[in-house]
Amino acid sequence: MGMQATGLRIIAISSALCVGIIVGSYGVNLVMAENTNSAPKYQVNENGETYGSSMKAESIETEPDLIWACGTKGESGYVKKSDLNGDMPKTLEEAITITQTNKAQSREIPLYDKDGKTIIGSFEISAADVTELKAEDTK
Secondary structure (H helix, E strand, O other): OHHHHHHHHHHHHHHHHHHHHHHHHHHHHHHHHHHHHOOOOOEEOOOOOEEEOOOOOOOHHHOOOEEEEEOOOOOEEEEEHHHHHOOOOOOHHHHHHHHHHHHHOOEEEEEEOOOOOOEEEEEEEOHHHOOOOOHHHHO
């Protein structure tokens, strides 16, 4: 009878362990799914603007209003998303023209403190940083 009780005890403990692993794995998968489907959480300044790194942003829409950047003199601050991206083109021809213009010349935009108002330096967008866009790339 001692052997049978020991066998039943092993089966009960093994079953409980398996159920625990399955339930735990399910819970971890739920948490992972929630983290991958949500937009990044950013801090908000006193003016209601979001600020932080855009590294985890999946698109322009999920970038913060103020994007962390390193200025021309090594200072740390934020650039406005609107300054960085500029006006969005309305046609393919307009996009090609803007790309060619940006490829030909560098430009500087203000570098702000997290308040989005105080200019603390400048950020250079180098002509070499621009990706070439051609009409055949869109077909």
